Amino acid sequence: xxxxxxxxxxxxxxxxxxxxxxxxxxxxxxxxxxxxxxxxxxxxxxxxxxxxxxxxxxxxxxxxxxxxxxxxxxxxxxxxxxxxxxxxxxxxxxxxxxxxxxxxxxxxxxxxxxxxxxxxxxxxxxxxxxxxxxxxxxxxxxxxxxxxxxxxxxxxxxxxxxxxxxxxxxxxxxxxxxxxxxxxxxxxxxxxxxxxxxxxxxxxxxxxxxxxxxxxxxxxxxxxxxxxxxxxxxxxxxxxxxxxxxxxxxxxxxxxxx
Numbered sequence: 001x002x003x004x005x006x007x008x009x010x011x012x013x014x015x016x017x018x019x020x021x022x023x024x025x026x027x028x029x030x031x032x033x034x035x036x037x038x039x040x041x042x043x044x045x046x047x048x049x050x051x052x053x054x055x056x057x058x059x060x061x062x063x064x065x066x067x068x069x070x071x072x073x074x075x076x077x078x079x080x081x082x083x084x085x086x087x088x089x090x091x092x093x094x095x096x097x098x099x100x101x102x103x104x105x106x107x108x109x110x111x112x113x114x115x116x117x118x119x120x121x122x123x124x125x126x127x128x129x130x131x132x133x134x135x136x137x138x139x140x141x142x143x144x145x146x147x148x149x150x151x152x153x154x155x156x157x158x159x160x161x162x163x164x165x166x167x168x169x170x171x172x173x174x175x176x177x178x179x180x181x182x183x184x185x186x187x188x189x190x191x192x193x194x195x196x197x198x199x200x201x202x203x204x205x206x207x208x209x210x211x212x213x214x215x216x217x218x219x220x221x222x223x224x225x226x227x228x229x230x231x232x233x234x235x236x237x238x239x240x241x242x243x244x245x246x247x248x249x250x251x252x253x254x255x256x257x258x
Contacts, residue, residue: 001025001026001027002026002027002078002079003026003027003028003029003075003076003077003078003079004021004026004027004028004029004077004078004079004080004081005029005031005071005072005075005077005079005080005081006018006021006028006029006030006031006081006083007031007059007080007081007082007083007084007106008031008059008082008083008084008085009030009031009032009037009041009054009083010030010032010033010037010040010041011083011084011085011087013083013122014030014081014083015040015041015044017081017083018030018041018044018045018052019044019045019048021050022044022045022048022049022050022051022052023048023049023050024050025049025050026050026079027050027051027052027053028045028050028051028052028053029052029053029054029055029075029077030044030052030053030054030055031055031057031059031071031084032054032055032056032057033056033057033058033059033060034056034058035056037056038054038056041054042054055071055074055075057071059084059098059102060094060097060098060102062101062102062105062106063101063102063105064105065105065108065109065112066109067105068102068105068106068108068109068110069109069112069113071106071109072106072109072110072113072116076115077116078115078116078117078118079116079117079118079119079120080106080110080116080118080119080120081119081120081121081122082103082106082107082119082120082121082122083122084098084102084103085098085099086098086099088154092153095153095154095157096153096156096157098157099154099157099158099161100156100157100158100160100161103121103157103161104160104161104164107119107121107161107164107165107168108164108168111165111168111169111171111172111187111189112168116187117185117187117188118187118188118189118190119165119169119187119188119189119190120189120190120191120192121161121162121165121190121191121192122192122194123158123161123162123191123192123193124158124193124194125143125193125194126142126143126146126147126155127155127158127159127162127191127193128143128159129159131143162191165189165191166189166191168189169187169189172187172189173186173187
């Protein structure tokens with residue numbers, strides 16, 4: 001039975017993702033900030049084959065890899081999903097504390113725990129230092145405006161966490177190759193990168209080499225669906241995966257296999 005630690009369980013995407021995972025018979029431990037959030041999360045676990053546990057532990061209290069490791073040792077997950085964020089509250093200090101420092105702490109602890117086989121972080125589409133080769137001029141201009149003018153602190157925090165995941169995951173892949181670990185048992189690291197989130201009703205989801213932020217909004221429900229597909233698809237071994245919502249009849253299923 002797959003056990004998943006879902007960090008930031010009270011967030012919009014995580015609340016939509018939780019019943020999807022439970023419906024697929026995954027067991028989920030939803031990590032939330034305060035006990036007052038428990039009833040909302042517990043209600044998500046009704047009438048599903050998977051088991052839901054609630055862990056009250058604030059990500060803002062995670063200051064180091066050892067802090068994150070203590071939580072992982074307690075939960076004993078086989079997969080970890082980072083869906084937490086400061087959401088702009090508490091200023092730059094809180095953004096760095098949660099979106100960078102706590103995220104990196106959980107990334108390090110997860111990658112360094114052999115029993116954790118998958119780590120998925122919910123990032124955002126413009127978390128990159130260079131222009132994607134398939135982006136238009138408008139896409140790149142929009143991304144630069146978001147990163148340099150609208151959300152510069154958030155960008156610095158997210159890109160730092162994304163890059164740590166890439167570096168550490170590659171180190172683990174190298175070690176697993178040396179040990180002769182089979183492809184199906186190798187570690188899987190995914191940075192899922194949605195566009196701007198909205199609460200509108202979701203349609204389908206396009207994932208992979210998607211266009212940039214030029215006018216595209218991302219439905220929170222669509223991101224949750226992309227989360228579940230990415231983390232549950234055995235073909236996905238590693239990578240940064242973009243996604244955005246689109247009409248169901250136009251949706252693609254092209255998850256990258258790199």
